[in-house]
Amino acid sequence: MAEGEWEQAPVRKKHLDRNSEGTDDRPLENGMDEEEPNFSDAEDFIDDVTDDELLGDLLKQKPSEAVGIDSVVVVDNIPQVGQERVSKLKNVIRKIFSKYGEIITEFYPEENGKTKGFIFLEYDTIENAFKAAKNMTGYKLDKSHTFAVNVFSDFENYGDIPDDWQPPEKQSFVDHGNLKTWLMDPDCHDQYSVIYDGGETTAIFKNTPSEGVLVEARKRWTETFVRWSPLGSFLATMHQKGIALWGGEKFVQIKRFAHPGVQLIDFSPCERYMVSFSPVLGVNEEPLAIIVWDTRTGYKKRAFHCETACQWPIFKWSPDGKFFARLSSDLLSIYETPSCGLLEKKSLKIPGIKDFGWSPSENILAYWTPEAKDSPARVTLLEIPSRKELRVKNLFNVGDCKMHWQTQGDYLCVKVDRVTKSKKVQSCNFEIFRIREKLFPVDSVELKEGIIAFAWEPVGSKFCVLHGEPPRVSASFYNIKTKANIELLKTMEKKQANSVFWSPTGQFVILAGLRNMNGYFEFIDTNDMTVMNSREHFMATDVEWDPSGRYVVTGVSWWSHKVDNAFWVWNFQGKLLQKCAREKFCQLLWRPRPKSLLDKEQVKEIKKNMKVYTKQFELKDRQNLTKASKEQIEKRQKMLTDFQSLQEYLEETYKGLKEERLHLRGGVDTDRFDSNFEELEDEEEVEFFLGEEITEIDEFEYE
C-alpha cells in the first residue's frame, strides 16, 4: 500500500492519538503488520472537526466565567465582628438573604481577627442576584448598619471607566436629502402607501385623478404594517428586530431602532419622538416594553415598564411635543422632553382618574373622574405645565364619559352616559366646552337614544352624531354658534351607517355603513345639508380621506375580509374615479401633509381670487382628460391593427381549407350561418300551441 493513498485518510482520527502529538511521522510502522493502517495525521492535514461537534456534551458542562461573576452580590455595611460571633452573623445574614434564592457560597473577608464589614454572596441564578441587589439595598439591620448591595459585575462595569473624560467623537452629519420632496409635486398629487399580497408587498403610489402612479414598491418591506409619521416625513416599517424609518425621494433608510418583538408604534405630533411597544419581557430589571426614541439621532430617550395599561397609545403627547403623559391608577404622570423626566419630579395624584386627553392645539389637557362617595363626577381642564385648573365641571348620574377634542382645539365634547340608580343607561348628554370663549362656557345637548358614533368637523363648528338602534339609525348634525346656542341643523332618518368620516377640510362628510352594513356610503354637503351621492362598495372595511380633502378611498381589507380585496378612489362628491383590485390588499394610508405655510391673510387672498385659479385648473383637467382618452384610443388602435393582421391571415387559411370542409360534410356548405337556407325547398312550418285551460270556479257555499 502506497503511503500517498493515506494522505486523504479519514478525518476523525486526530483525537485518537492526541498524546502522540504527531511528532512521530510513522509511529505504527515499526514491527507492525503492513495491513495495519497509519492513524496519524499527515503533516499538511488540517482538522475541520470543531471541538463543539466532537465533545459538545462535555463542553456544555464547562462552567462559564460569566455565570460565576454575575450571580455574586457584594454586601457593604455588615457589622464588623470578631471570630467568636462570626457564625452568629452568618446565620443572620443567611436568613435575610436566602429570601431571594439559594445562596451557593458565602465569603467573609477577615483582617486582624475581625470581619472586614463587607461580604460576598453567590446566588444560584443571575436573576436572584439582581433581585437581592434591588430589594436589599437600604435594608436596615440595626441603627448603624444599613446594607448597600451591589451586583459584583457592576464593579467591573464601573471600575473600567477612565478617570479623564474624553469628549465623544463628533459624528459626521449624514445628509438624507430633502425629506419633503413629495410636497414639491407640481400638481400637488398626494401619495399613499398600499400593502397587498397579504403583506408581502408594500408600495407607494402617487394619486392622480385617473390612476395611481407607482413611486416605489418593495417585497417584504415590512413584516406587519406601516405607519406614516404625523407630518409625512417618514414611513415606518415594523420588523421582528425593531422599527425602520424611510424617507426622501427614493425612500432610503434613515434610521433604525432596535426593539425586539416590537408591535406598536406612535409618534409625537412634531415627529421628533417616537414611542414603540414590545411585549417581549426583558431578562433583567431594565424596562424594555415601552421605549421613547429620538427620531433624529436614533437614540433611546427612556424606557418604561408596561405595567397594566392595555390601551394604545399609552403615552399621549401634547400638541407641541413638549410633554407626554400616561395614566395609571389614581395617577397622571406627565413627562417633559427632551429630558423625558417627570414634570416637577412627581406625578399628579388624581383619585379615580379614568381618562384624559390633550387639546390638539394648546398644552391643555382634560380628564374626568367618576362619582365617589360624596363628590360628583368631574371633568377638569388643566393647563400644563402650570397645573392650573382652568375649568371644572361637575356631573351627576354618570355611567361613562368619552372625551372628543375638536381637531382645531376649539371645542371639547364630553359624551356622558347618564344612568339611573339601577345602573341602566338612561340617556346621553353631550357637554360641549367652548375653549375659545371666556371662562370656558359649557353647553349641553341631550339625546334619548343610543349613540353609535360621534365626530367633529375638523375645521369648523359642526358635529355629527349617529344615534338610534340599527337598522333605524338617524344622523343628526349640530352647529355651535359663537356666543349663542347649539343649533340642530338637521336630523336625517333611516340611514344605513355606523361610522362618520369628515373631510379633513370640513364641510363634506361621509356616512358609512362599514362591514356588516354592506359598505354603503352617503356623501353629504353640510353647508346646505344635501346628500350629494349614495354609493356602495360592497363589504368595505375602511375609509381614508386624503390630506387635502379632495379624494377619499374606500377599501376591503384582506385583514378583515378575505374576498374582493380592493380599494376604490372617489372624489369628495362621491364620484367613483378608480377601482383598484389588488390581490390580498391589506391597508392603504395617505401620506400626511405638514401644516400649510400660508397665513390667514394669504388663504383669504386665494379664496378671493378663486375664480382665476378655477379657470386654470379646469383647463389643466381638461387637457389631462383628453390626453388620457387619447392614450387609451391609441392603445386600442394598436391592439386592433395587431389583431387584424392575425385575423387576415386566419381568413386566408380558412378560405384555403374550403375543399376540405365540403368533403368532411358531404358537400354541404356550412360556412355561413344561413348558407343553406336558399337550398331548403320544403319549408317547414312550426306551430306553437299556447296552452289554454278553462277552469270553472264554483261559488263556495257557506253553511
Place this chain on the structure above:
Amino acid sequence: MKPISLLGHERSITQIKYNREGDLLFSSAKDTSPTVWYSINGERLGTFDGHGGAVWCIDVNWDSTKVLTGAADSLCKLWDTQTGKELANFENGSAVRTCGFSFSGHDVMYSTDKTMGRSCEVLFFDTRDQSQLENNSPYMKITAPDSKVTSATWSNLDKELISGHDNGALCLWDLKTGSMVEEIMEHTKGVNDIQLNKTGQLFVTACKDSTSKLFNATTLEHLKTYKTDRPVNSAAISPLYDHVCLGGGQEAMDVTTTSSRIGKFETKFFHMIFEEEFARFKGHFGPINSVAFHPDGKSCSTGGEDGFVKINYFDSQYFEFDFEV
C-alpha cells in the same frame, strides 16, 4: 332585456349547446334527463331518457341528427335527435366528463375521469362502424399523462384535439398518431371550458383561476386575457362581433357561507381584442355553469347551478354599442 327562463331541469345545469342552425337548444343537468328546447320561445321539445346519474356533457352534430351525452353513471350515449331513441351506449369504468362530435359529424370522442384507480382517457369512435358501437371498441384511445381532462374539443378539421386539464394545462394532440404535440401552462387552475370560434381557428378557455384566455387553435399561441374576480366556468366567442361572453361566479360550495351578493353570478361581456369589459347582466342566483351564443350572435343562453337555462335576446343598445377607436 328580459330573458326567457327555461325551467325543466330539477338540478344544476352542466352544459348547454345550440345546434348549427340555432333553432334548438340542448341542455344537460345533474338530473338524468338531457333536454332539447326550441330556442325561439323556450318550449321544451323532449328529453333523452336513459342515464342513471348526473349528465356532465352534451353535444349535437352539425346536421342536428344525433346527440351525444356523457354522465356520471360512466356511460356515454348516442341518441337520435328526432325520436329520442338510444343509438349506442358506451360503457366505461369512470364518469364521462366531456364529449363532442367531430366536424364531419361521423366521429365522436369523450373523456373519462381519473377516479377509482382508473386513469383519465379520451376515446374515439366512428359512428358509421356498427361494430365499434356494439362492441364498445374505440378506434383510438389517448391516456392523459398526469392531470385529468376537464374540457376538450376537436380542432383543425378533425386532425387534432385540444384538451384542458385540471392543473391548468392545455394540450394539443395529433389524432393521426394519438400523440401529444404541445403542452402549455397558461392557466394555474382547472380549465372548465373550451369553445372554438365560428371558423374553428381561435378558441377561448374558461378557468377557475378567474381568467379566460384566447388562443390560436393551430399554434396554441396565447393571444388575449380576460380578467374577472370570480372563477370562470364557461366562455364563448360571439359569431357576430369581436366579443367574448363569460359566465361563472363563486363556486357553489363556497356560496352558502357568504352573502348571496358576494357570489357575483353575472354574465360578463368583454371586447375580444381590447380585453375590456363593457357589459354584464345578472339572472341567476347561483354560479353560471355554461354559456353559449346563438349562431346568429343575436342572443345568448346561460345555464346555472340554480337549474335554470335562460335565453337572453340582446337589446338594441348591444348592437349600437361600439368602442371608440
